[in-house]
Structures are given as C-alpha cells and as structure tokens.
Amino acid sequence: MAYxxxxxxxxxxxxxxxxxxxxxxxxxxxxxxxxMGIELFHSFTLMHDDIMxxxxxRRGRPTVHVQWDVNTAILSGDAMLVKAYQCMAxxxxxxxxxxxxxxxxxxxxxxxxxxERQVEVTADAYMDMxxxxxAVLLACALEVGAILAGADAAQxxxxxxxxxxxxxxxxxxxxxxxxxGDPSRSGKQRGGDLRAGKKTWLLIRGLGLERGRxxxxxxxxxxxxxxxxxxxxxxxxxxxxxxxxxSEARIKALESEAMAQLEAVDTANDRKSPLRSLAAxxxxxxx
Amino acid sequence: MAYxxxxxxxxxxxxxxxxxxxxxxxxxxxxxxxxMGIELFHSFTLMHDDIMxxxxxRRGRPTVHVQWDVNTAILSGDAMLVKAYQCMAxxxxxxxxxxxxxxxxxxxxxxxxxxERQVEVTADAYMDMxxxxxAVLLACALEVGAILAGADAAQxxxxxxxxxxxxxxxxxxxxxxxxxGDPSRSGKQRGGDLRAGKKTWLLIRGLGLERGRxxxxxxxxxxxxxxxxxxxxxxxxxxxxxxxxxSEARIKALESEAMAQLEAVDTANDRKSPLRSLAAxxxxxxx
Numbered sequence: 001m002a003y004x005x006x007x008x009x010x011x012x013x014x015x016x017x018x019x020x021x022x023x024x025x026x027x028x029x030x031x032x033x034x035x036m037g038i039e040l041f042h043s044f045t046l047m048h049d050d051i052m053x054x055x056x057x058r059r060g061r062p063t064v065h066v067q068w069d070v071n072t073a074i075l076s077g078d079a080m081l082v083k084a085y086q087c088m089a090x091x092x093x094x095x096x097x098x099x100x101x102x103x104x105x106x107x108x109x110x111x112x113x114x115x116e117r118q119v120e121v122t123a124d125a126y127m128d129m130x131x132x133x134x135a136v137l138l139a140c141a142l143e144v145g146a147i148l149a150g151a152d153a154a155q156x157x158x159x160x161x162x163x164x165x166x167x168x169x170x171x172x173x174x175x176x177x178x179x180x181g182d183p184s185r186s187g188k189q190r191g192g193d194l195r196a197g198k199k200t201w202l203l204i205r206g207l208g209l210e211r212g213r214x215x216x217x218x219x220x221x222x223x224x225x226x227x228x229x230x231x232x233x234x235x236x237x238x239x240x241x242x243x244x245x246x247s248e249a250r251i252k253a254l255e256s257e258a259m260a261q262l263e264a265v266d267t268a269n270d271r272k273s274p275l276r277s278l279a280a281x282x283x284x285x286x287x
Numbered sequence: 288m289a290y291x292x293x294x295x296x297x298x299x300x301x302x303x304x305x306x307x308x309x310x311x312x313x314x315x316x317x318x319x320x321x322x323m324g325i326e327l328f329h330s331f332t333l334m335h336d337d338i339m340x341x342x343x344x345r346r347g348r349p350t351v352h353v354q355w356d357v358n359t360a361i362l363s364g365d366a367m368l369v370k371a372y373q374c375m376a377x378x379x380x381x382x383x384x385x386x387x388x389x390x391x392x393x394x395x396x397x398x399x400x401x402x403e404r405q406v407e408v409t410a411d412a413y414m415d416m417x418x419x420x421x422a423v424l425l426a427c428a429l430e431v432g433a434i435l436a437g438a439d440a441a442q443x444x445x446x447x448x449x450x451x452x453x454x455x456x457x458x459x460x461x462x463x464x465x466x467x468g469d470p471s472r473s474g475k476q477r478g479g480d481l482r483a484g485k486k487t488w489l490l491i492r493g494l495g496l497e498r499g500r501x502x503x504x505x506x507x508x509x510x511x512x513x514x515x516x517x518x519x520x521x522x523x524x525x526x527x528x529x530x531x532x533x534s535e536a537r538i539k540a541l542e543s544e545a546m547a548q549l550e551a552v553d554t555a556n557d558r559k560s561p562l563r564s565l566a567a568x569x570x571x572x573x574x
Binding site: 044048051052070071074075077078079081082083085086089090092095096099102103106107109110113 | 331335338339357358361362364365366368369370372373376377379382383386389390393394396397400
C-alpha cells in the first residue's frame with residue numbers, strides 16, 4: 001500500500017474534493033479524511049486493475065503484482081478498500097454516494113474487460129464504460145466535497161455533472177493523445193491502443209466512417225495479429241476518414257459542457273477559480 | 288457474486304448477528320441488513336482467498352476463478368466488499384467495528400500466506416493468525432448484533448470474546464479433524480494439511496514435542512516432497528507424541544472459555560439458548 005501511494009501522482013481527485021468543499025464554503029479540514037478516502041479508493045482500483053490488465057508498469061515503476069506477487073496485490077488492494085471506507089465513514093450521506101459510485105467503477109472495469117472479448121462495441125457502449133470506469137470517481141470526489149460543505153442537492157448534482165463531463169473529456173483526450181500525441185510529451189508509445197486493438201471511441205468511430213465509405217483499412221489492420229499491424233497506416237486512416245477531427249470536436253464539446261456545469265453552480269464567481277484551473281490542467285492547457 | 292452466494296452454506300455469521308441482537312432484546316428486522324453485510328464480507332473473503340490459495344473447489348463446486356477466471360473473481364470480490372459496506376452503512380458504530388475487524392481479516396490472510404514461506408512458525412503466531420483470519424469475523428458478527436440492539440460496551444466486549452474463543456476453537460477443531468476425523472463425515476481427505484505441510488497448531492506442537500524427545504519422524508517427513516510423505520506415519524507420530532491429546536485439550540479449553548463468556552453476559556438465562564445451540568453446532572455436537 002505504501003509503495004503505490006508513494007509513487008508520484010497528481011492527486012487530482014482528493015484535491016477536487018477539497019476544492020468542492022471550499023467552493024461551497026465548507027471546512028476543508030473536515031473534508032481531509034474523505035479526500036484521502038477518495039485517493040485510497042483510486043489507488044485500490046489501480047492496484048487491482050494492474051493485475052487484471054497484466055500491466056508491468058505504473059507511473060514508471062514496477063506494479064505491485066510484479067514487484068511482489070499477485071496475491072500481495074490482491075490482498076493489499078482489499079485492505080486499501082477497507083481503509084478507504086474508514087476514511088469515508090464519518091458522514092453517512094457521503095458514504096452512501098461513495099458506495100454507489102464505487103460499484104459503478106467495478107462495473108466499468110467489468111465492461112472494459114468484456115469489451116476486449118467482444119467483436120463489436122458501439123460508441124455509446126464505450127462512452128458508458130469510461131463514464132463508469134473513469135468519470136464517476138471524479139464526480140464522486142466533487143460531490144463528496146460538496147456534501148461535506150453542506151451544499152444542497154441541486155448543487156451536489158451540478159458539481160457532480162461537471163466532474164463527470166470533465167472525466168469523460170479527460171479519458172477521450174487520453175485516447176486521442178495515444179494516437180495523435182507527441183510521444184516525447186505523453187511518455188507513451190504512439191498508437192499503443194491501436195496496436196492492442198483497444199476499442200476506443202476514436203477507433204469505433206473510425207470503423208463506422210470507414211464502413212460508410214466502403215473502405216476497410218482499419219478493419220483489415222485489426223484482422224492482423226497485433227505485432228504485424230501498421231500503426232502509422234491506421235493513424236493516417238483515422239485522419240483521412242475525419243475521425244481525428246470528430247474526436248477533437250467531441251472532446252471540446254464535453255469540455256464546454258463541463259465548464260458550463262461549473263458556471264451554473266450557484267456561488268460567487270471568484271470561488272470557482274481553483275476548479276477552473278484544475279479543469280484547465282486536466283484539459284492539457286494552462287488557465 | 289450470485290453463484291457463490293447460492294452455494295449451500297450454514298450462514299453461521301449472519302445468524303450469529305441476529306441472535307446477538309435478540310439476546311439484547313433488539314429489533315431483529317433492523318439487524319437484517321447488517322447480517323447480510325457480514326455474510327457478503329465473508330463471501331468476499333472466500334472468493335479472494337480461493338484465488339490466493341489456488342483452490343479448485345468451494346463447497347463441492349468449482350471456485351469462481353475456475354468457473355470463470357481470476358479477473359472475474361478479483362472484481363466480483365471487490366464489488367461484494369462494496370456491497371457488504373452498503374449493508375453495514377446504517378449504524379456508524381457498527382460500521383467502525385466492522386472496518387477494524389475487516390482489516391484484521393486481511394492481516395490474518397497475509398500472515399497465513401507468509402507462514403507458508405516461513406520455516407519456523409510458533410504456536411502463538413499460528414493462534415494469532417487464526418484469530419485474525421477466522422475468529423474475529425465471528426466476534427464482529429456478534430458485536431454488530433449487540434451494537435444494533437443497543438447493548439452497552441461491556442456486553443459488546445463479552446459477546447465479542449465469546450465469538451472469538453468459539454472461532455478459535457472451531458478452527459483448531461477443523462485442523463484436528465483434518466488429521467484424526469472420519470473422512471466420510473468430514474468430506475475431506477484425511478491428513479490433507481499434513482500432506483501440504485501446513486503449519487497448524489497441531490503440527491507445530493507435534494514438532495516441538497518431537498524435538499524435546501530427540502526424535503524426528505515429523506521433521507523427516509516434512510523434508511520430503513509432499514507427494515512422498517507418509518501421512519499415516521505422521522498421524523501415528525502425532526498420536527504417540529501426545530499432540531492429539533494436547534490438541535483436544537486445547538480445543539475443549541477454548542470451548543469452555545467461550546461458553547463462560549456467554550454465561551457472563553448479563554441477560555436472562557433463557558435468552559442465551561439460541562447462541563448455546565449455535566455454539567454446540569459449531570463444536571460438532573447437538574445441544
């Protein structure tokens with residue numbers, strides 16, 4: 001547990017909890033435990049997801065199941081989930097929201113694994129998967145902060161929606177960068193998702209556009225074993241089909257929706273600055 | 288989750304929660320959710336322990352990681368732990384007790400796995416391990432029932448100790464039956480633990496007694512690969528060393544302590560009958 005928690009991390013989610021608490025004029029010290037609970041839960045999901053995805057590296061270091069073994073990673077994740085609950089236990093409303101979202105995160109991971117075995121995944125199904133797997137925890141972090149500050153139900157909902165839209169945009173941008181980003185800045189090999197045949201929104205849209213035109217560059221590449229795939233040709237295909245532009249437009253639309261939700265929150269305008277900066281950071285540009 | 292929960296089971300722990308609630312004149316209906324939470328937590332530990340122990344069978348049926356796969360078992364266990372918390376969330380005192388014991392259960396499993404790699408395990412360390420891994424959850428089940436009935440701290444402690452001692456006795460009896468029980472009644476192959484070299488209290492005591500006498504039947508057998516071990520000779524060794532008698536005496540002593548704790552609880556005597564019957568059942572005899 002300590003090994004994973006000590007790896008460098010942005011701590012976006014617990015910071016979001018504290019910012020949401022401050023936004024609604026709450027006592028940040030009272031939200032500190034819950035913020036830690038959110039980060040412990042996030043770390044628990046990383047520890048177990050890395051086992052399930054057989055990931056060798058996390059934040060540039062060996063994953064727990066590689067550094068120790070699978071059993072240690074299973075059990076440490078379990079203990080971390082219990083510790084997350086210990087941090088979340090003080091407020092029963094926050095606890096109830098947390099559990100509801102925690103189940104959705106499990107469902108999202110189940111969907112993600114199921115999609116690997118499915119031939120056909122729709123764009124809507126992919127969006128629903130990343131909503132559960134990624135976006136709802138940011139929504140949860142913000143809602144919990146709002147609850148602890150005593151915000152009313154409408155405000156909890158608004159700030160939660162801001163987090164959900166922002167989380168969706170963040171994941172789509174992550175997928176986008178995988179194909180079109182600068183590998184020296186992203187720290188990832190370009191086209192790793194395409195090589196693996198991961199059915200991202202981008203690839204699903206590309207396949208749909210391709211079918212509409214009666215061509216089959218992407219589909220042909222996907223039928224090959226992953227080692228033989230021409231990832232550059234797939235990237236070129238996505239660009240010429242217009243999938244890159246669609247993806248960028250979709251990300252921008254989600255980001256706008258997120259910011260609109262934040263602006264709709266009924267508090268003094270200048271109180272929203274920290275969350276605007278946090279969102280801008282997640283969107284990959286400086287506020 | 289449904290597959291594991293539908294396998295035949297005795298439901299000792301949730302029944303214990305309801306009985307403890309009734310013992311202190313509580314509303315059993317109000318304890319029902321918490322009782323289900325205890326059983327869900329127990330099922331979560333079975334699902335993950337079966338992965339860690341690479342167990343092919345649970346209650347005579349394929350384990351979840353065999354019937355589906357390891358990832359499904361990890362994730363279903365995680366979701367079950369969240370659902371356990373959803374059931375436990377209503378009472379904050381019960382929740383706090385539950386989390387404290389849940390961490391001990393994780394620690395007990397960690398100790399159990401560590402002992403497999405350790406050459407020397409002391410009898411005290413073994414007792415500490417089974418206390419965490421097995422006994423505390425029965426204590427937790429009873430304490431939660433008492434808390435929900437509004438029992439005071441002293442009564443919570445007394446009923447918890449009853450559960451802990453009973454749980455210890457139950458595990459030692461389980462180990463005892465593995466070596467000396469009637470396989471047709473226990474449903475297990477005789478001496479499975481000895482074959483596997485599991486460092487139970489019984490085997491640890493046998494090795495200690497043997498060393499005191501300067502003999503080495505058990506130690507010699509343990510140095511052999513497990514497939515070559517003469518399990519009958521090990522059982523005979525345990526009997527002639529007096530380890531069987533010591534084990535039986537220890538179990539009886541723990542059972543007596545457990546029953547003394549129950550008698551010390553300050554309620555009308557006839558209210559204790561259900562828990563006396565439950566204990567008698569766990570002790571392998573009819574009340």
